[in-house]
Amino acid sequence: MPTQQLDYFTSLVAEDDHFPLTEAAIAVAQHAYPSLDVQGVLDRIDQLSNKLKERITPDTSPMQRLQMLRHFFYTELGFGPNQNDFYDPDNSYLHQMLENRRGIPISLAILMMELGQQINLPIRGVSFPNHFMMRISLQQGEIIMDPLTGESLSKNQLQEMLDPYLDAKGYRGELSLPLNIFLRASSPREILSRFMRNLKMIYSEHERWDRLLGVQERLVILLPNSFEEIRDRGLIFAQLEYVRPAIADMLQYLKEVPGAEDAAEIREHIATLESQTKLH
Template sequence: MELDEQDAIEQRILNASIIHEGIDYSAYSLLQLASMAESEITGQSILQFQDSMRLQMIVIKSQIKHETTNDLNKLKVLLNTLYQEQGFSGDWKAFFEVKNALVSKVLARRKGVPISLGILLIEMLKETGFSAQGICFPSGFIVKVELEFDVIYVDPFNGELVSCKQLELKVRGQLGNHARLTAEMLNADSNEVIIKRYISVLKAAYIQAENIELALLCSDILLRLDPEDAFEVRDRGFLFQQLECFRLACNDFTYFIEQCPEDPIVNLLKQQIKQMTDEHSAQTIH
């Protein structure tokens, strides 16, 4: 295939992959949705990422192809291959950095945050015949694996199997000592819920890195998916404010105040609107 033709095919894929409000989440895997979002934000090549993922799957499948005893042993072999032999792990030292959130960087570095590691793990599990889903758990992303006679929960941050008792301890650590694990907390989340959480994590990482422009792009994608999300509109307003786009920030803050008049932050937003209006007026006079 000629290079120009390859570039044209890749460009068509990129153009078709932009996340939008009417997207059919069920038509894509979680990893496809995550790579589509990353492609729009960073320009990362989807085809290049797919090639890297295919190479990874060749290694994994070669490791577990002779494991025929039962699904639990097969699962343990897969997790051992990833987390012990290949060195996949959570990165405590740089938890909030962008490189730990972007799925392509996590695949290349084998380090990341729970949701990015979890999205990769779910894809690997499904590619090797497992039924796997994600849970946006209170303490962090958890992978749910349904075996023939059991349900297993995996912490993608370290690749360890976690019991319901351990999950309750995580809940209490996150929500307080009186909190308890409920059946609802163990329900798998939809692709829509998970991909929105993933983009929110990316947004937070870019804010941490003081890359407000890319954080704003993440916010724009989230609002494309849910245009009436008042809290996301409010967050976008803060990003506009940092970029000194005061009129746009005021519009977003005003929308939030109208939609959520009882929210505790409303008085602060009113003060911010007044301050930005005064600054804008002063700039106009000068």
């Protein structure tokens, strides 16, 4: 069954035109919930959007649509952050989020973007450092919105949120980067890769290697030119004692990125794994 699920995910993310972000984000959860009915989850989202559509007429302005969507999403449906356990993986799985009404910025944003699209209100995702944002272009100007609360953020608020990141990266003084660079809209592929890397981080920290492998296999499919993802899959295979695929991934990484900073370390990993295969 997992092969079928990986084939399905592969078909979803194959091309950048008509990239079905919501469906692909739901499908990511199949590694943890193998019997998940993706179409059933899409149907539940459609039911929500139909409730919203009933209130909208052709005369409803984009600003009014946004206000209605905000009220519907945050007040009526009660979506928001999981204050008790921000790092629960279920905050990233859309089917669980629909159940619990709790998510993280990027999962809430994906659902908001989908509902916005269905009422003809284009909302785009913004990969802002440390906190995913949403961007809406209206006649009145650009609105940057916090997916946790629906609050519109001013340039000063955004700059305050950005400054610690700039400090940590050393982007200060002459190297200082303008705020606008961090507010560009992200592509669906970029959004999904950030979404999945959140899960990767959570499962890595808890050393849940089997769950991590499910996410990592999909990252390799999503980002075929990111050889670091192939290396990371190899390292996970090694943790799970899948020695041959681990060696194969690490060798491929070294072949594709011969000058990698961690090349010596990866060669050591390979040597250790090869000595294990000889012992068996």
